[in-house]
Amino acid sequence: MTGGFGRMLRKEDQRFVRGQGFFVDDVQLPGMLYGAVLRSPHPHARILAIDTLAAEAHPKVRAVITGETLAERNLAWMPTLSGDRQAVLATDKVRFQGQEVAFVVAEDRYSARDALELIDVEYEPLPAVVDARRALDPGAPLIRDDLEHQANNHIFDWETGDAGRTDAVFSGAEVTIAQDMLYPRVHPAPLETCGAVAHFDRVTGKLTIWETTQAPHAHRTLYAMVAGLPEHKIRIISPDIGGGFGNKVPIYPGYICAVVGSIITGQPVKWMEDRSENLMSTCFARDFHMRGELAASRDGTIRAVRVTVLADHGAFNGTAQPTRYPAGFFGVFTGSYDLEAAHCRVTGVYTNKAPGGVAYSCSFRVTEAVYLVERLVDLLAYELDLDPAELRMRNLLRPEQFPYTCQTGWVYDSGDYPRTLRTALEIAGYDELRKEQSAERAAGHLMGIGVSFFTEAVGAGPRKHMDILGLGLNDGVELRIHPTGTAVLRISVQTQGQGHETTFAQIVAEELGLSPDDVEVVHGDTDQTPFGMGTYGSRSTPVSGAATAVAARKVREHARIVAAAMLEVDPADLEWEPGRWFVRGDPDSGCTMAEIALAAHSSLELPPGVDGQLDASCVYNPPNLTYPCGAYICVVDVDPGTGKVSVRRFVAVDDCGVRINPMIVEGQVHRGLADGIGIALMESIAFDAEGNCLGGSFMDYLLPTSLECPAWELGETVTPSPHHPIGAKGVGESATVGSPPAVVNAVIDALRPYGVRHADMPLTPAQVWRAIQGRPLRTDLAIS
Amino acid sequence: MTIRVAMAVNGTEYARDVEPRLLLIHFLRDELGLTGSHWGCDTSNCGSCVIWLDGKPVKSCTLLAAMADGHAVRTVEGLERDGELDPVQQGFIECHGLQCGFCTPGMMMTARWLLDHHPDPDEAQIREAISGQICRCTGYENIVRSIRWAAEHPAEHPA
Numbered sequence: 004m005t006g007g008f009g010r011m012l013r014k015e016d017q018r019f020v021r022g023q024g025f026f027v028d029d030v031q032l033p034g035m036l037y038g039a040v041l042r043s044p045h046p047h048a049r050i051l052a053i054d055t056l057a058a059e060a061h062p063k064v065r066a067v068i069t070g071e072t073l074a075e076r077n078l079a080w081m082p083t084l085s086g087d088r089q090a091v092l093a094t095d096k097v098r099f100q101g102q103e104v105a106f107v108v109a110e111d112r113y114s115a116r117d118a119l120e121l122i123d124v125e126y127e128p129l130p131a132v133v134d135a136r137r138a139l140d141p142g143a144p145l146i147r148d149d150l151e152h153q154a155n156n157h158i159f160d161w162e163t164g165d166a167g168r169t170d171a172v173f174s175g176a177e178v179t180i181a182q183d184m185l186y187p188r189v190h191p192a193p194l195e196t197c198g199a200v201a202h203f204d205r206v207t208g209k210l211t212i213w214e215t216t217q218a219p220h221a222h223r224t225l226y227a228m229v230a231g232l233p234e235h236k237i238r239i240i241s242p243d244i245g246g247g248f249g250n251k252v253p254i255y256p257g258y259i260c261a262v263v264g265s266i267i268t269g270q271p272v273k274w275m276e277d278r279s280e281n282l283m284s285t286c287f288a289r290d291f292h293m294r295g296e297l298a299a300s301r302d303g304t305i306r307a308v309r310v311t312v313l314a315d316h317g318a319f320n321g322t323a324q325p326t327r328y329p330a331g332f333f334g335v336f337t338g339s340y341d342l343e344a345a346h347c348r349v350t351g352v353y354t355n356k357a358p359g360g361v362a363y364s365c366s367f368r369v370t371e372a373v374y375l376v377e378r379l380v381d382l383l384a385y386e387l388d389l390d391p392a393e394l395r396m397r398n399l400l401r402p403e404q405f406p407y408t409c410q411t412g413w414v415y416d417s418g419d420y421p422r423t424l425r426t427a428l429e430i431a432g433y434d435e436l437r438k439e440q441s442a443e444r445a446a447g448h449l450m451g452i453g454v455s456f457f458t459e460a461v462g463a464g465p466r467k468h469m470d471i472l473g474l475g476l477n478d479g480v481e482l483r484i485h486p487t488g489t490a491v492l493r494i495s496v497q498t499q500g501q502g503h504e505t506t507f508a509q510i511v512a513e514e515l516g517l518s519p520d521d522v523e524v525v526h527g528d529t530d531q532t533p534f535g536m537g538t539y540g541s542r543s544t545p546v547s548g549a550a551t552a553v554a555a556r557k558v559r560e561h562a563r564i565v566a567a568a569m570l571e572v573d574p575a576d577l578e579w580e581p582g583r584w585f586v587r588g589d590p591d592s593g594c595t596m597a598e599i600a601l602a603a604h605s606s607l608e609l610p611p612g613v614d615g616q617l618d619a620s621c622v623y624n625p626p627n628l629t630y631p632c633g634a635y636i637c638v639v640d641v642d643p644g645t646g647k648v649s650v651r652r653f654v655a656v657d658d659c660g661v662r663i664n665p666m667i668v669e670g671q672v673h674r675g676l677a678d679g680i681g682i683a684l685m686e687s688i689a690f691d692a693e694g695n696c697l698g699g700s701f702m703d704y705l706l707p708t709s710l711e712c713p714a715w716e717l718g719e720t721v722t723p724s725p726h727h728p729i730g731a732k733g734v735g736e737s738a739t740v741g742s743p744p745a746v747v748n749a750v751i752d753a754l755r756p757y758g759v760r761h762a763d764m765p766l767t768p769a770q771v772w773r774a775i776q777g778r779p780l781r782t783d784l785a786i787s
Numbered sequence: 788m789t790i791r792v793a794m795a796v797n798g799t800e801y802a803r804d805v806e807p808r809l810l811l812i813h814f815l816r817d818e819l820g821l822t823g824s825h826w827g828c829d830t831s832n833c834g835s836c837v838i839w840l841d842g843k844p845v846k847s848c849t850l851l852a853a854m855a856d857g858h859a860v861r862t863v864e865g866l867e868r869d870g871e872l873d874p875v876q877q878g879f880i881e882c883h884g885l886q887c888g889f890c891t892p893g894m895m896m897t898a899r900w901l902l903d904h905h906p907d908p909d910e911a912q913i914r915e916a917i918s919g920q921i922c923r924c925t926g927y928e929n930i931v932r933s934i935r936w937a938a939e940h941p942a943e944h945p946a
Contacts, residue, residue, distance in 0.1 A: 012881065012883075019888030020863075021823070028822075113808065195825070243887070243888060245825070278828040500887030667883070670883045670886055670929060673929065676926050709914040709918050714931075715928050
């Protein structure tokens with residue numbers, strides 16, 4: 004095929020269906036050793052002593068590493084992505100259940116685990132606080148006594164919007180509603196857990212790390228900063244990644260331990276965490292206690308939103324988000340509506356829970372923002388007895404308002420929201436559904452219809468506003484055109500299943516008129532690719548996709564000059580058609596890209612100042628984020644006897660601008676819709692009052708299967724991004740952002756005969772049953 | 788202490804001296820280098836490790852290698868025949884039935900078993916068959932379509 008955009012089967016599938024994917028745990032090196040982490044059973048305890056003698060005496064153990072070993076190398080602590088610090092191996096205290104305490108290096112996996120049992124740690128248990136609402140109590144245990152000047156568990160206060168104007172609108176409003184809601188702690192839970200193979204070559208001084216990372220270049224720089232190794236002597240290889248969803252953005256203690264293990268033993272060290280370690284210690288998501296208020300007119304005009312948030316950041320502030328945004332992009336909580344005023348205040352606190360906080364396809368906390376505002380709109384509809392779809396239609400931004408600056412300063416680039424919502428209502432047959440619901444209700448059945456409309460903010464980001472640890476959120480690409488006209492594209496972003504090897508080839512193909520099969524995409528190796536910040540926050544297409552298009556256009560313009568020299572005409576007299584420059588008015592006189600590529604590498608004389616060959620590069624600094632949107636409608640049935648929710652239908656209409664490969668876009672939407680079912684109905688990393696994690700395996704942390712997910716019904720509208728070279732917007736997280744409120748709104752709608760206005764996620768059978776029975780709802784801890 | 792474990796994997800006989808506690812998934816991956824089957828959870832929930840034991844899909848993280856001694860194992864590496872992809876493999880490509888590719892081998896082994904016993908399954912049968920396995924990428928819809936595709940495009944000379 005020639006040309007680029009459109010449905011194209013994925014190149015990478017050929018290896019995956021043959022079982023030839025190459026994941027970190029598939030790495031086998033001569034002399035490779037295996038590491039295992041000893042973890043704290045206590046959520047909060049002082050470490051009195053660690054006795055490693057018995058473990059060291061194990062015949063197959065090669066090294067036992069503790070925080071003391073690391074402290075000798077100044078590695079006992081590492082910086083987090085939010086400028087806090089995190090213990091690599093605990094030296095003074097443990098601060099969450101599952102925290103890393105010691106690391107064993109042994110000759111095989113099983114012996115490493117055996118030796119963990121031989122390490123004797125003497126703990127003095129301390130009171131723990133796992134409920135963020137108790138973290139700032141006067142008597143709350145101080146978690147971060149390692150930090151100077153830290154007198155309590157407070158991390159930050161952050162606010163956005165105009166408090167005075169918002170309060171004024173509220174005090175004069177005809178209708179106000181308020182609701183406390185929790186977006187529970189959940190976990191991205193990629194099927195491949197996190198791990199690394201570290202190989203320090205004592206002869207060359209080169210450190211190679213195969214790692215489950217979404218951001219190989221950022222990791223390399225951080226290793227250089229933390230370990231003091233020169234950056235050019237560090238190579239990060241991120242091979243095939245078995246799902247990431249934000250879980251594989253941070254650097255975890257196990258990676259550093261594997262590196263130290265390799266430095267100490269002189270041999271490669273592999274460390275792969277198990278499922279419980281993944282769920283209990285790596286980057287969780289959400290855990291936002293929110294109070295939202297809406298001010299409106301009696302006719303249903305939404306006027307203002309006011310929000311306060313208590314953000315649980317766990318024991319170390321390890322959120323992964325741009326530096327100036329401690330609550331991520333929660334500032335888009337104004338949603339998709341034209342408001343008079345908005346204000347939000349967020350307080351972040353430490354608790355005795357695992358660190359992390361920004362993950363699980365959340366677009367830097369747009370998930371929480373959309374959930375909040377879409378629940379509030381439904382509550383307003385309930386209050387005013389208006390249809391929730393009609394209420395949204397009345398208040399949605401109108402196409403002529405774009406670019407639209409929302410009340411908290413975000414500049415939405417483009418959209419036709421009413422058309423997107425109308426499309427969803429048509430696919431769902433909304434009016435018919437409402438009639439069916441009336442009949443079902445009359446028959447005593449609990450059928451619910453939930454609507455949500457979301458605006459996403461993705462593609463971080465403009466470097467003057469957005470950095471992580473001082474590294475601007477820009478990405479580079481390098482495009483090489485071989486003499487015979489095929490191409491190699493080197494990118495900094497890292498696929499975890501998104502299909503970059505296909506879509507990025509399609510972008511080059513579209514711009515240069517090549518076949519995507521003739522474009523090889525190289526990624527996941529810092530020695531082979533230009534610097535960039537990696538893949539999260541749906542930023543690959545908005546940032547690196549743009550860089551790719553710009554680099555390809557540079558190649559095209561360069562090719563024009565070469566073609567002009569070949570044809571002995573002025574470049575201005577040439578016209579482009581896909582794959583070919585030709586003389587204006589004389590279509591038969593022209594050169595194909597393959598001919599031009601060969602000429603560019605030949606002895607053909609080029610004008611002064613024009614380089615031979617056609618290679619080009621680009622570091623893309625996005626002028627703005629891209630703002631995809633979508634309208635989702637969920638239909639559920641609730642069993643009044645058991646509280647069990649069944650999702651009957653799910654309609655999703657997404658507008659992510661121009662679609663490079665619609666098949667891949669739809670696949671990404673499917674994924675996020677399943678997330679919505681899971682998050683709304685079953686997923687929760689809960690804790691008991693003592694701080695024991697209750698979500699430490701897939702028997703407790705439930706994920707949706709093929710039986711809970713319906714056949715998805717998709718639609719699309721296409722509003723190109725005006726500032727993106729190919730008009731594309733990010734889409735990888737859209738459905739995870741938009742679907743949970745649609746599911747919850749549907750369940751609450753089903754429970755309307757019982758007068759239920761709100762119940763927190765996950766809407767497990769027990770939670771729904773409590774709502775039906777009018778019993779107190781669970782609001783945080785699993786046990787109450 | 789080690790014991791001798793011998794089994795036929797994808798038609799080839801293997802014998803290794805291993806610890807009695809060695810899990811079958813680790814035997815396949817670490818001893819035989821067949822890394823197409825994946826380890827994902829340890830609790831038999833995710834199904835990334837599904838292989839066939841004597842013609843039936845099983846979760847190889849929950850079996851000891853010793854329990855497969857003398858038995859026949861088939862893994863994803865044994866789906867392709869004479870350079871021809873199994874229709875299930877082709878179906879996953881055609882219908883975008885995979886994204887990260889981690890659950891895919893296990894899903895395809897279950898799919899092949901389903902189609903061998905129910906050549907024309909409907910959507911509900913397919914969903915039931917794969918309900919013991921988790922995919923975090925596809926929302927299952929395209930896996931269902933992939934298996935239907937395979938049902939509609941049977942191999943001319945089935946294995």
